[in-house]
Amino acid sequence: MQFPILSVIVFTPLVAGMLLLFIPADRKQEARVAALAAGLFTFAMSVWVYFSYDAAAAGYQFVEKYSWLPALGISYHVGVDGISAPLVMLTGLVMFTGVLISWGIDDRPREFFAFLFILATGVFGVFVSLDLFMLFFFYEIAVFPMYLLISIWGWKQTREYAAMKLTLYLFVGSVIALVGALAMYWTAYQNTGILTFDMLQLEKAGFSATFQQIWFPFVFLGFAVLGGIWPFHNWSPDGHVAAPTAVSMFHAGVLMKLGAFAALRVGIMLLPEGAKLHMNWIILLALVNVVYGAFIASIQRDFKYVIGFSSVSHMGLVMMGFATLTHDGMVGAGVQMFSHGAMTALFFAVVGMVYDQAHTRDIPRLGGVSKVMLWPTIAFIVGGLVSMGMPGFSGFVAEFPIFMGVWQSHPWIALVAVISIVVTASYIIRIIRSVFFGDLPAEFDGHLHDVRVLDKIALGVLTVVLLVLGAYPPVMVPMVETGVQHVLHLLGGA
Amino acid sequence: MNIPAFQPSMYLALVPVISLIVVALLVLLFDALWDEEKRRNLGWLTFGGILLTMVLTAFLSAPASPSLVWGGMLRHDWLSFTFAQIFLFGAAITALLSMDIPALGRRGEAYILMLVSTIGMILMASAADIVMLFLAIETTSIPLYILAGFFGKDDKSTEAGFKYLLFGAMTSSVMLYGLSLLYGFARTTSLEGVAAALGNFSPGLALGTLVLLLVGFGFKVSLFPLHFWAPDVYEGAPTPIAGFLSTASKAAGFAVLMRVFLTVYPSLEGYWPMLIAIAAAFSMTVGNLLAINQKNIKRMLAYSSIAHAGYALVGFVAVSELGVNSVVFYLGAYLLTNLAAFGAVAVFWRVTGTDAIADYAGLSRRKPWLALAMLAAFLSLAGMPPFGGFIAKVLVFAAAVQAGYIWLVVVGVLNSIVGLYYYLKVLNEVYHHRNEETEGLPLPITAPQGIALVVLSLGIILIGFLFTPFFNLGTVAAAALF
Incomplete structure (x- = not known):
C-alpha cells in the first residue's frame, strides 16, 4: 500500500488544531511554534505531492478509497488531478505563510490557529475529494471557522456584520448546491441502478440533457457564490476587509478558489450539457465581475477594499475562463486560480503589515512606506505586476490564455473585458505611488519600522513562487492541461 | 401476524423495563436510608443502573425477528430495541446533569420519576395495542408533568408543570377519542387488527381518526400547531428536565407516530404524507423564525426544538425504509446534540443563576472547555460537519428528495440558514463578546456534569x-416497519 499522503495533508491541520487546544492558554509562544511546525510540515507535503504528480500519466493520482457508508454509496475517496494538485500546493503555501504573518496575534493565539487549521482541513478536503458527499462535508467545514475567525479577531468596526454576512451567503450557496447534488444522486440511481456519491461514477451516470439544464444553474451558482460571482460577490470585499490578515489571505487566496473549483468539478464536469446551455449568460456575469470589480477597486480610498475588489475582478477572470468551455480559457483559469491565490495572499499580507503599524488604510493619508519597509514594497510591486498581467509574471501566464479562450468563444466579450487590464494597471500604479513612494507623512515619523524576519520569509516565499511561475510556465501549465483535457472530454471534445 | 401463546422467553423483551423497575426500587430504598448530603449519590446509582440496563438490553433483549409478545400488547423488534437504547442513554445523561442541582438532584423522587417515565417511553416504542399505547403514553407523561414543575417554590417552574399538565391532558383526551373510535369501529384493540379493519371504514372516518391521533402525537413531538406549550415549559422546567423533554420524550413521540401511521394507516398513504409534510414545513418555519429574537437561551432552544421536529419529519414523509432510518438517525444525533446544549446551559445556570443569552458574553475566556462543548452542540444543531447534525440533515433531506418532495427540502434548506443565524449569534456571545466583570470569576464544572458533557461532545463528533x-x-430498525 502506498503512503496515504493526501489523507495526511488533509488531517494534519485538524489534528494539529485539536492538539493546540490542549496547550495552556498562557503559553502563547509554544502555541505559535507548534502551529508553525504543523504549517511547515503540511506545506512540505503539499509541495511534494505537486512535484511528484506525473503529468505524463495524467488522471487522478495518489488515489485512496475506503468505504464510509456503503449502504448509500458514500466513500472516502481522494485523489488529485492536474487542476487540483496546484491548488493543494497553494493551500499549503497560504497556510504556512499565514502562520508566519500571524505571529503577532496576542489575543488567544491557540484558538486562532486551531480555527485556522480546521479551516485548512476543510479546504484541503474539498480540493482532493472525489466523492460528492465528502466534498460537501469538507466544504461546510471550511465555512464555519471563518465566522469565528472574523468575528473574534477581525477589524472592530465591521467584523460582526461582515462575519455573519459572509457565513450566511456561503451557507445559502452550498445548501442550494446540496439540493442539486441530492437530485443528481437519485437520478443517477434511477439511470444506472447504483447508489453512489462517487464523482467518477456520476460522470458516467448519463443524466438527460433536460435534467442537466434544469439543475446546472443551481449547482454552479451555488458554489460560485464562494467564488465571488456577481451579483453574489457582495460578501467578499466586506469579509476580506473585516478579517484579520492571515484570514484574508486564506479567504481571498484559497477559499474563493474553493468555490470556483467546486463549481467546475460538480457543475461543469457532472452536468456538461447544462454548462453548454447556461454558460452563454454566465459568462456575462463573469464579465461584470471583471470590469465592474476593477472599476470599483479603482475608486476605493481604503487600501484593503482595493485589494478586496481586485479579488472580485480577478476571480471573474477565473469564472470567465471556465465559462468559455475552451481549452485555452480553462487552462488559463486553472493557472489563474493558483497565480491569483498567491498574489492576493501577498497583497493582503502587505496591507496587514502596513496597517499594523500605521493604523490606517486610508490611501491619501499614507505615503513613503518604502522608506522603512523595503521588503513589503518590493513584494507589493511584484504582486502588482502579476495583477496587471505583465509578461514575465505569472499573471500573464494565466490571463493571456483566458483572453484567447474568450476571443474564440465570445469575441465581443473579450473586447470589453480587456478594459479591466487598463483599469487594474491604473489602480495598482496609483497605490504603489501614493502608499509606497512619495514622502513619509510626519505623523508616521518614528512609528513605522521594518517588518519582522518571519514576515520577510513569508513575503519572500510568495514572491519567489510568483516569479518562478512567471519565468518558467512549464512548471505548471502542462499539468493543468492534463486536467483540462479530461474536462473537455466530458464536454464531448468541445 | 398471529399472537403467540405465552412463553418464558417473552420476559426477554421486558429486560429493560424490569431492570429499570429494580433500579427505581433501589433508589427508593436508598432514598430512605441516606441522609440529605448523601442523596446526591442517588444520581450515580441511577446512572450506573441505567448503563447496566443498556448492557443487559443489548445482550439479552436483541430481537431475533419481529414478534408480538405478551398477548399482542408489545411488538419486540429492532425499532423498539433501538429506541429503547436511545431513551436509556438520554435518561442516564439526564440523571448525571441533575445531580448537582440541589432542589432536583438531592431528592430521590426526581430519579424515580425519570426512571418511570423512561419505562413509559420504552413501552411506547414497542406498543402494538391501543390500550398499551395509551397506558404507555400516560406512564411517560405523568412523571414528566411533575418533573417540569419540580421546583415547587419557583413560580415559573410551577407554571411549566401546570401548563404541561393541562395541554397534555387535553391532547391526550383528543387522542383517546380517536383511539376509542378506532376500537369502536374495528372491534379490536390490536394495531394490526385495526389496520385490517380499516378497509371497512369510510375514508372520512379513517382520516378523522388519523387527525385525532396526530393531535396526541404532535403534542409529544411539539409539532406545529401543537407546539405552543414548549417555550413556557422548557423555560420553567429544571434545565436537565427540559433537555430530557426535548430529546427522549420527543423521540418517544416519533416512535409511536411512525409505528402507528405505518402499521395502521398504510391504506391512506395517499393523504397523510402530505399532511405531515405541511406540518413539518410550518414547524420548521415557525420554530426558526420565532427563535431568532429570543433573549432566553432555554426559550430559544425550545423554538429550535420545534424546528427540529419539523426537520426530522421531513425524512418521515418519504414513507420509505431510508426515510424511517433517517428519522431514527436524526433523533439519535439530535438527542446527543440537544442534551449537550441543555447540559451546557445547566452548568452555566448552576453557577450564574441566569439563562439570558446576553450573559453568555465572554464565556470562552472564562471557561474555554465549556465554550467548546457549546460550539460543538450549536454547530451540530445548525447542521455543520463534522458534527452529527450534518449527516442527520443530509439523510432526511436525501430521503425526501428520493420521494420527490423537493419543495419540502427547499423549505428545510432555507430554514437551516435561518437556524444557522441564531445559533451563530449565541456563539458570537460566547466567543467574541467580552464581559470584564465576570472574566476572572470561576465557573466550576462538577464531575458528573463534566462526564456528561465530554461523553456528549465526543458522541456528537463520533x-x-x-x-x-x-x-x-437504523436500517434494521426501519426494516421492522416495512
Missing part, C-alpha cells in the same frame, strides 16, 4: 464522522 454503525442500526 456520530458525525463514523456514522456507518449507527446508520446500519
